[in-house]
Amino acid sequence: MLIFRKPIEGIDRPQMPADVVIVGGGPAGMACALRLSQLIDVHNAKNPESQRSKENIYVLEKAREIGQHCLSGALLDPRSMRELLPGFEKEAPLDAEVTKEAVYFLTEKSKFKLPITPPPLRDHGNYVISLNRFVKWLGGKVEETGITIFTGFAGSELLFDGNRVTGVRTDDKGVDKEGHQKSNFEPGYDLNAKIVILAEGPRGSLTKQLVQKFDLAKNANPQTYGVGIKELWEVPSSRIAPGEVIYTMGWPLTTKEYGGAWIYGSKDNIVSLGFVTGLDYADPRLDPQRVLQDFKQHPFVTKLLEGGKMIRYGAKSLPYGGWWAIPPVAGNGWMILGDSAGFVNSARLKGIHLAIKSGMLAAETAFEVLRNDALKKDDSSAATLGDFQKKVESSWIKDELWKVRNMHQGFARGFYAGMFHTALQMVTGGRGLRNRYPAKAGYEHMRKLAALPADGGAEAHLLGPAKGDGKLTFDKLTDLYHSGTKHEEDQPSHLVIHDTNICNTRCVKEFGSPCQNFCPANVYEMVDDATQPSGKRVSLNPSNCVHCKTCDIADPYQIITWVPPEGGGGPNYDGM
Amino acid sequence: MKILVCMKQVPQKDAPLKLNETGTWIREDVSYEVNEPDAFALEESLRQKEKHGGEVVVITSGPARSQQVLREALAKGADRAIHLEDNAFVGLDAFNTAKAFAAAIKDEKFDLIFTGLQSDDYGYAQTGVILAELLGWPHATIIMQIEKTDSGIKVKRELEAGFFQFVDMSLPAVLTIQSGINKLRYATLIGIKNAKNKPLRKVALAEVQSAIGENLQKIERLYVPQKTKKTEHIEGTPSEIAKKLVDKLRNELRVL
Numbered sequence: 001m002l003i004f005r006k007p008i009e010g011i012d013r014p015q016m017p018a019d020v021v022i023v024g025g026g027p028a029g030m031a032c033a034l035r036l037s038q039l040i041d042v043h044n045a046k047n048p049e050s051q052r053s054k055e056n057i058y059v060l061e062k063a064r065e066i067g068q069h070c071l072s073g074a075l076l077d078p079r080s081m082r083e084l085l086p087g088f089e090k091e092a093p094l095d096a097e098v099t100k101e102a103v104y105f106l107t108e109k110s111k112f113k114l115p116i117t118p119p120p121l122r123d124h125g126n127y128v129i130s131l132n133r134f135v136k137w138l139g140g141k142v143e144e145t146g147i148t149i150f151t152g153f154a155g156s157e158l159l160f161d162g163n164r165v166t167g168v169r170t171d172d173k174g175v176d177k178e179g180h181q182k183s184n185f186e187p188g189y190d191l192n193a194k195i196v197i198l199a200e201g202p203r204g205s206l207t208k209q210l211v212q213k214f215d216l217a218k219n220a221n222p223q224t225y226g227v228g229i230k231e232l233w234e235v236p237s238s239r240i241a242p243g244e245v246i247y248t249m250g251w252p253l254t255t256k257e258y259g260g261a262w263i264y265g266s267k268d269n270i271v272s273l274g275f276v277t278g279l280d281y282a283d284p285r286l287d288p289q290r291v292l293q294d295f296k297q298h299p300f301v302t303k304l305l306e307g308g309k310m311i312r313y314g315a316k317s318l319p320y321g322g323w324w325a326i327p328p329v330a331g332n333g334w335m336i337l338g339d340s341a342g343f344v345n346s347a348r349l350k351g352i353h354l355a356i357k358s359g360m361l362a363a364e365t366a367f368e369v370l371r372n373d374a375l376k377k378d379d380s381s382a383a384t385l386g387d388f389q390k391k392v393e394s395s396w397i398k399d400e401l402w403k404v405r406n407m408h409q410g411f412a413r414g415f416y417a418g419m420f421h422t423a424l425q426m427v428t429g430g431r432g433l434r435n436r437y438p439a440k441a442g443y444e445h446m447r448k449l450a451a452l453p454a455d456g457g458a459e460a461h462l463l464g465p466a467k468g469d470g471k472l473t474f475d476k477l478t479d480l481y482h483s484g485t486k487h488e489e490d491q492p493s494h495l496v497i498h499d500t501n502i503c504n505t506r507c508v509k510e511f512g513s514p515c516q517n518f519c520p521a522n523v524y525e526m527v528d529d530a531t532q533p534s535g536k537r538v539s540l541n542p543s544n545c546v547h548c549k550t551c552d553i554a555d556p557y558q559i560i561t562w563v564p565p566e567g568g569g570g571p572n573y574d575g576m
Numbered sequence: 577m578k579i580l581v582c583m584k585q586v587p588q589k590d591a592p593l594k595l596n597e598t599g600t601w602i603r604e605d606v607s608y609e610v611n612e613p614d615a616f617a618l619e620e621s622l623r624q625k626e627k628h629g630g631e632v633v634v635i636t637s638g639p640a641r642s643q644q645v646l647r648e649a650l651a652k653g654a655d656r657a658i659h660l661e662d663n664a665f666v667g668l669d670a671f672n673t674a675k676a677f678a679a680a681i682k683d684e685k686f687d688l689i690f691t692g693l694q695s696d697d698y699g700y701a702q703t704g705v706i707l708a709e710l711l712g713w714p715h716a717t718i719i720m721q722i723e724k725t726d727s728g729i730k731v732k733r734e735l736e737a738g739f740f741q742f743v744d745m746s747l748p749a750v751l752t753i754q755s756g757i758n759k760l761r762y763a764t765l766i767g768i769k770n771a772k773n774k775p776l777r778k779v780a781l782a783e784v785q786s787a788i789g790e791n792l793q794k795i796e797r798l799y800v801p802q803k804t805k806k807t808e809h810i811e812g813t814p815s816e817i818a819k820k821l822v823d824k825l826r827n828e829l830r831v832l
Contacts, residue, residue, distance in 0.1 A: 016765055065607060148772070150765055173762040186762040311592045484590045574591060574607050 002500060002540060003179045005492040005563055007156050008172050011187055018056045018193040020366055021168050023155040023206055025061030026070055027131070027352050028338030029199035030138040031084055032359030032366075033059050037145035039367040052370070057147045058191065060170065062154035062547075064568040066139035069201075069547055071230060071316040071576045072131040073262050073272060075123055075245065077353040079396070084360055085141075093133040095266040096242035098123040104300070106251040111300050119426075120347035120404070123245050128264045128272070131352065132573045154564030155206050156188055158196065158334075165210070165333035167192040171567045176490050194373060195366050195385065196334045199359065202317045203549035204340035205563050216327040222441035223342055224321040224408055226259060227550045229292040229520055230274035231479070232575055235308035240265035247349075252294035254458045255415035257281045258408070261295050262349070263304070270311075270575070271304070276318070276349075278411075279554045280442035283452055284514035285463035288550075289315070293466035293473040305472060313474075313482035314576050315520035315548040320346035323398070323405040324436055330388040335362045343397060347404040347422075354397050361391040403430040409437035446556045448510045465517075476522050480544055484572030485521065487543040487565050494542055494565035495523060495551060502557050503538035504529075511556055513538070518554045521546045546571045577630035577724075579621040580684070582677060582691040582704065583614040583649060585642040589696065600795050601667070610645045613692030617753035619760050620722060621690055622653045628724055630687070631655045637665035637676060643776070650771035651763040657774070662781035669793040670702035677703075678710045679787035680779045688729075689750045693718055700793075701752070708750035715750040716743055720757050 020036065022029045040052045063069040075098065081088045101123050103114040143149060150170075159167035167190055174185035198207045202225065211217050240246075244265040253259050258278030266272060275295050277288040295301060319325065319342040326342045329335060337343075338355030345351065365388040372384060392398060410421025410432060425432040456463045468475040474482075497503060507513055508526060513536070515524035521544040529537035547570050552562040587593065591606035621632045634649040636642050637660035646657035660676055668676065689711075691704035701717070708715035720740065721732035728746040734754055735741055810820050826832040 014764070014766065064609075068607065148769055150768055152763070153765065170765065182759075184759050184761050186764055189765045191765075482592075484588070486590070572588065572590065572607060575605070 002497070003177060003492045004496040005175075005494045005565065006496075007169060007188060008175065008179075008181065013169070013187050014189045016189050016191050018058055018167070018191045019370055020057045020195045020197060021191050021193040022057075022059045022197045022199055023168055024199035024201060024204070024340070025059045025063075025066055025135070025139055025149055025151070026199060026201055026338065026355065027135060027138065028340075028355035028359040029059055029061075029197070030135060030142050030359070031080070031356040032197055032199060032337060032363045033057065033142045033147050033149075034138065034145065035084060035360040035363035036367060037142070037147055039363060043371070054146045059142065059147065059149040060153050060155050060168065061149060061151045062171075062564050062567050063570055064152050065136075066149060066151060067132045067135035068572050068574070069570050070131040070135045071228075071314045071571075071573050072352060073228075073230075073264055073274065073349070074129050074131040074134075074352060075264065075350060076127045076129045076134070077348075077350055078125070078127065080353045080356040080360065084356060091137075093137050094127040094129055095270075096128040098126045098128065098245050099241060099243040101245040101247075103247045103249070106248050106298055106300070108251050109299060111248075111298075120345075121247055121349075128243060128245070128266050130266070130575050132576045152568035154567045155200070156564060158206050158209055159190060159192070160213075163214070163332050165196045165331075168196055168206070171564055173566055175492060175566070177492060179492050182490070194333075195369060197337060197362055197366065198334065198340050199337040199355075200340045202319050202339040203552055203562070205561075207336055207340040208552075208561070210334060210336075211327055214331070216331075220327050221321055221324040221409070221439040223319050223325040224439055224442050225279045225317045225319050225553045226276040227279055227288050227315060227317045227518070227520065227548060228274050228276045229288050229315045230272065230313070230576065231292065231310050231482075232312035233271045233273065233305055233308045233310050235269050235271050235305060237269050239269070239304050239308075240271055242267045248295075249415075251298060252291055252462060253277070256459070257286070257462075258411045258418070259291070263301070271308070273301070278442065279317070279518070279550065280412075280445040282445055282447045283456065283459050283463060284446050284449065284511040284556070285456065285517055286459065287463065287465055287517040289476050289479060289520045290464070290466040291462055293468065294461060296472055302472060310474065310482060312484075312574065312576055313479040314571055314573050315546050315550070317549045317553055318344055318351065320344050320408050321439060322346055322408055323401040324409075325439065328389060329358075329392060330365070330385045333385070335365065335385055335388050337362055343401070345400055345404055346408045354400070357395065357397055358392065361395060361397075362388050365391060405430050406432045406437040409439045412439065443554055443556050443558065446511065446514065446554070449512050450510075476520065480521050480546070483521070483546050484574065485544060485546055485570065486572070487545070487569030489543055491542075491566050493540050494563050495540055495545065496561040496563055497538065498559040498561065500538055502559055504532045504536060505534055507557060508534045508536050515551055515555065515560070518550050520548060520550065524551070543569075577624055577628050577687045578685065579624060579630065579632050580681060580686045580689045581614070581618050581621045581632060581634045581649070581654070582689065582707070583618065583634055583636045583645045584611040584692070584695050585609070585636065585638055585645045586611045586695055586697040595798055595800070599797055599799065601798060608641060608644070610648060611692050611695050611697075613694065613753055613755045614645075615692075615760055616755050616757050617690040617692050618649050618652065618654065619758045620753055621688075622761070623758060624688070624722065624724075625653075633658065633684070633686075635677060635680065636660070637662075637668070637673060639663040639666065646776060647771055648763060650774045650776070651768040652761060653767065655774065657776045658779060659776060660779045660781075660784065664781055667791070668788065669791040670698075670700040671706055671792050672788045674703050674706040674710055675787045675789075676784045677707055679784040687747045689713075689748070691750070691752050693752050693754050704750050704752040711748075711750070713748050713750055714745055715752070716745060717752045718754045719751045720754050722751065
């Protein structure tokens with residue numbers, strides 16, 4: 001019997017008042033905290049008689065340490081950082097400035113270089129960074145301001161008073177597998193906040209609660225996602241220059257799937273490479289971790305990695321539905337930032353700079369609300385937080401996203417149609433054939449096994465688990481080991497399956513249990529069970545979870561909800 | 577009871593390690609955590625304080641990053657902290673570390689000093705024992721239980737093969753604590769918040785420099801073991817093969 005994680009009911013919880021609670025200490029949340037502190041500093045310098053305190057501003061971060069759950073390619077467009085901290089280049093951990101870029105189209109054995117790099121992928125002036133190290137540094141700046149970052153604490157529920165978000169409940173600690181309190185049980189706190197800011201990254205779990213409760217996405221396109229599978233390699237010297245950037249399209253994906261790879265040269269012979277597979281593929285047997293392994297067997301990539309060593313592995317989803325998929329980002333007591341909102345430029349494959357900018361704008365709004373609150377102005381914060389919506393829409397966030405608003409939707413019918421629409425959109429300022437291309441959720445593209453060729457057809461090489469040779473390619477468990485993932489073992493499953501009967505009776509037959517394939521961390525297994533008519537039963541290894549959220553997104557029945565496990569657990573993305 | 581807990585920040589157990597240029601230690605760009613037995617030592621000190629009153633002080637040595645272990649300890653309930661802050665402390669052997677600690681606490685009067693059994697990185701298991709000798713106090717290692725008695729304490733030591741030893745000791749004393757002696761508590765939000773205002777005394781290298789001498793132990797070379805694989809065919813009749821195999825397992829590989 002699977003027991004799923006949920007806040008313990010009927011207990012007294014410690015209460016803590018807060019001005020602002022930021023859920024998630026990634027680039028968006030940290031930039032928000034830092035900007036808020038700057039605004040308070042400026043205010044305090046000008047108004048010695050009415051000093052404002054940062055004491056009740058909190059950041060919740062589920063990782064044990066700042067930055068340990070941050071994974072990205074990553075290239076940083078410095079635009080927003082220059083606004084936040086002018087001259088940041090001098091002290092931030094930037095690994096290399098981009099000096100060279102190329103885009104290739106791959107077939108199984110060959111490669112074709114695009115004669116010109118498409119403008120969105122021209123990266124001169126951007127920096128190769130490790131998002132993990134970058135956020136660690138940014139978090140250090142936040143801590144210096146006196147704002148408290150609670151590492152190892154997740155937001156498990158939003159608190160409501162009618163239609164107003166009034167706070168965040170943190171995770172219960174010390175709950176055993178059966179859901180009982182252990183001797184060291186610590187109840188989650190109720191942080192009663194004037195403003196709650198959600199900066200949870202892609203497919204945020206509190207954001208999901210909020211969007212569902214108020215049906216916020218009703219006028220937006222369904223958000224579409226990809227999952228990025230990343231490996232960090234140390235390679236023999238001079239294989240790739242620091243700051244060299246390579247993108248590939250094509251193989252191993254066919255023209256039907258959306259996705260592509262990145263290869264970034266960093267310093268000290270470190271190479272970041274990864275493959276983003278759109279979570280809107282048709283064949284449920286497709287395995288994104290395998291796609292990366294196949295990619296590495298292309299002669300072009302093999303030559304780059306040969307004799308090197310894989311040192312880190314990880315996976316993370318990313319939203320690339322674009323402008324039309326963004327729900328309202330502010331309301332009564334709440335604001336949504338960064339990847340949680342969907343601020344990703346899918347043509348440039350970048351979102352960190354937008355996350356940071358959204359954090360800064362939210363900080364400005366929060367500061368105004370707190371000031372009005374302090375002045376006891378009769379000003380409902382709902383209206384004032386709505387100011388964040390306006391700020392986003394009049395900022396360069398919108399300028400940038402508007403131009404590519406129809407980018408991903410254009411690929412719904414495959415690669416060639418996608419290239420056609422992209423070209424058309426480029427010359428029409430993002431419009432293409434119409435102002436707003438529709439979209440459907442990625443999981444709706446998944447097809448039942450009966451409708452697919454038994455041998456996989458053109459996709460055969462993408463299906464099923466990777467075997468791995470242990471040198472260039474790896475099976476999932478070997479890769480997973482390199483993610484440094486660790487959880488308290490004795491806790492309920494934080495992968496909440498709302499109806500396991502569907503897994504054991506319908507999904508196993510209709511889709512062949514795709515959870516086993518799309519999960520890059522071997523969390524889901526179908527084990528033999530004679531008591532089931534299908535002979536199979538779903539079994540979970542929640543301790544393997546790398547917090548990528550792919551299952552929550554890609555499950556064709558939408559019966560999986562990812563909730564945060566006991567705070568402190570998760571991957572360890574050193575250098576990622 | 578006034579208890580000092582010696583804690584150390586060590587590289588995370590599964591961190592991908594890289595050797596430094598001289599091949600004598602690892603490069604610093606890994607993530608760190610509290611040395612596991614030290615976390616149990618801290619928990620034990622907090623439990624003793626809760627039972628018998630007193631004060632818990634935590635001490636560590638190392639660069640700025642190692643302050644994290646003190647912050648965590650203060651968040652869980654330690655009263656104050658001492659940080660011997662300098663990168664040079666990382667390279668000290670157990671003897672010099674103990675000397676530096678002894679110098680840093682010379683004006684304090686503790687009833688008990690706890691250390692973890694050993695560190696997860698160097699694994700010397702010596703600092704606590706040497707510190708006891710420097711202070712002229714009794715010590716006991718691999719502690720699994722501590723009870724206060726009229727004359728001092730009674731401790732349970734873990735021996736090999738499931739045996740335990742019970743020892744009565746007078747105070748002050750030094751104990752090295754075994755992992756698993758108790759169940760660790762979680763830090764709470766209010767604990768973390770309050771920790772910001774608890775006293776943390778920084779001790780510079782210069783203040784204890786005169787107590788430290790040349791390292792008596794030195795790491796000459798650190799290297800990653802080369803994986804080698806050798807296949808050997810044993811030939812003969814089944815009984816000859818069995819005999820040769822047993823001989824190899826017993827005398828060459830020494831696994832029997």
